[in-house]
Amino acid sequence: MKINSQEKVVKKLLKILSELNLERKKGIHEPYFNKKETSYVQKSVNSTYVSTVGGFIKKFENEIKKFTKSKYAVATVNGTSALHISMMTLGIGSNHEVLIPNLNYIGSSNATIYCGASPHFIDVDSKYLGIDTNKLRDYLKKNTFTKKNQTFNKKTFKKIIAIAPTHIFGQPSKMNEILDISKEYNLKVVEDAAESLGSFYKHKHTGTIGDVGILSFNGNKIITTGGGGMILTNNFKIYNQAKILSQVSKKSHPWKYNYKGLGFNYRMPNLNAALGCAQIKKLKNLLKAKKKLYSRYESKLKNLREFYLLKELPDTKCNNWLITIILKKKNKNLLDKILKTTNKNGFNTRPVWQLLSQVPHLKKYPKMDLSNSINLSKSIVCLPSSVRL
Numbered sequence: 001m002k003i004n005s006q007e008k009v010v011k012k013l014l015k016i017l018s019e020l021n022l023e024r025k026k027g028i029h030e031p032y033f034n035k036k037e038t039s040y041v042q043k044s045v046n047s048t049y050v051s052t053v054g055g056f057i058k059k060f061e062n063e064i065k066k067f068t069k070s071k072y073a074v075a076t077v078n079g080t081s082a083l084h085i086s087m088m089t090l091g092i093g094s095n096h097e098v099l100i101p102n103l104n105y106i107g108s109s110n111a112t113i114y115c116g117a118s119p120h121f122i123d124v125d126s127k128y129l130g131i132d133t134n135k136l137r138d139y140l141k142k143n144t145f146t147k148k149n150q151t152f153n154k155k156t157f158k159k160i161i162a163i164a165p166t167h168i169f170g171q172p173s174k175m176n177e178i179l180d181i182s183k184e185y186n187l188k189v190v191e192d193a194a195e196s197l198g199s200f201y202k203h204k205h206t207g208t209i210g211d212v213g214i215l216s217f218n219g220n221k222i223i224t225t226g227g228g229g230m231i232l233t234n235n236f237k238i239y240n241q242a243k244i245l246s247q248v249s250k251k252s253h254p255w256k257y258n259y260k261g262l263g264f265n266y267r268m269p270n271l272n273a274a275l276g277c278a279q280i281k282k283l284k285n286l287l288k289a290k291k292k293l294y295s296r297y298e299s300k301l302k303n304l305r306e307f308y309l310l311k312e313l314p315d316t317k318c319n320n321w322l323i324t325i326i327l328k329k330k331n332k333n334l335l336d337k338i339l340k341t342t343n344k345n346g347f348n349t350r351p352v353w354q355l356l357s358q359v360p361h362l363k364k365y366p367k368m369d370l371s372n373s374i375n376l377s378k379s380i381v382c383l384p385s386s387v388r389l
């Protein structure tokens with residue numbers, strides 16, 4: 001595309017963002033608080049229970065169970081620790097590989113490494129951004145072998161033990177196809193639903209479909225606990241182990257401090273859970289407001305021929321966490337211009353994260369052809385997505 005035409009596209013997008021009357025100089029996804037949050041946090045302070053004991057933690061876990069219909073939930077200090085514990089409960093360890101989409105936040109790759117295992121990068125679908133299941137099937141057929149019903153990488157001879165789909169920007173991945181592949185290759189499924197509270201795949205909440213799933217309540221997520229995460233599972237054994245591991249493996253006793261073994265100080269503090277209990281009361285309204293914001297973007301962006309707006313996969317409901325446009329033809333030059341000009345004008349737009357296969361400490365790990373994610377990294381613009389109720 002010629003320089004002149006690129007400038008026209010940038011101008012058109014800037015005009016659209018201006019016409020939407022978005023607040024400028026704001027984060028890409030800011031939390032929404034009012035008196036409820038202050039009063040709940042105050043209650044936690046008044047009770048003196050501000051750390052890993054206190055009524056708000058259980059209450060928040062119960063609220064999340066009710067909303068997601070997960071049988072069990074374990075609250076943690078953040079989404080990354082939830083991923084770490086989830087992977088430990090599945091027995092992920094040394095000499096194992098975990099299939100992880102390349103277009104992704106770094107949390108699941110780091111958690112894999114915390115467990116002593118290796119991430120193995122796979123490509124994503126150009127249209128919906130989740131795992132490209134056709135490409136994966138083909139790849140596994142050619143690059144793995146089976147022994148005693150377990151799948152091994154032909155090059156590294158390591159066992160491919162699990163797959164960790166991410167519901168990127170809140171958009172549910174093709175879970176039925178991922179589950180089919182996981183059955184065929186005997187893989188555990190860890191769903192990274194950090195961004196997708198309020199997103200459903202065929203009426204099931206994301207994070208409750210695989211063996212185990214996680215949510216994040218970081219300040220930029222749809223609801224926040226300041227920092228926080230949640231492990232979701234329908235399996236009692238996984239739940240029980242997650243609960244123990246995330247509370248330093250302390251044996252349950254009213255006053256004695258004895259331990260079962262190695263554990264992690266990952267329990268969500270009561271102070272954070274208090275914020276979560278106030279926030280979750282707003283979740284349904286926040287989801288409605290996000291949908292409205294998406295529709296406003298949709299009506300304005302439909303005349304911008306150079307992009308398409310990321311749309312829900314059929315049979316899914318997306319929480320519209322980060323509203324995203326994708327250049328129909330990858331163009332790094334145009335992408336950089338858009339990001340530079342919009343940010344200069346106070347609109348907090350973002351590219352996608354650095355591709356995992358290009359992060360220095362992750363470059364050495366196995367990967368398939370990653371051309372879709374490479375092209376997408378030159379095409380994705382995340383738009384300001386905060387809502388004001």
Ligand SMILES: Cc1ncc(COP(=O)(O)O)c(C=O)c1O
Nearest residue numbers: 078079080105107194216217218
């Ligand atoms: C897809 C994804 N996975 C994992 C995480 C990790 O969550 P946290 O920041 O709470 O550790 C995040 C977000 O921050 C995320 O976006």
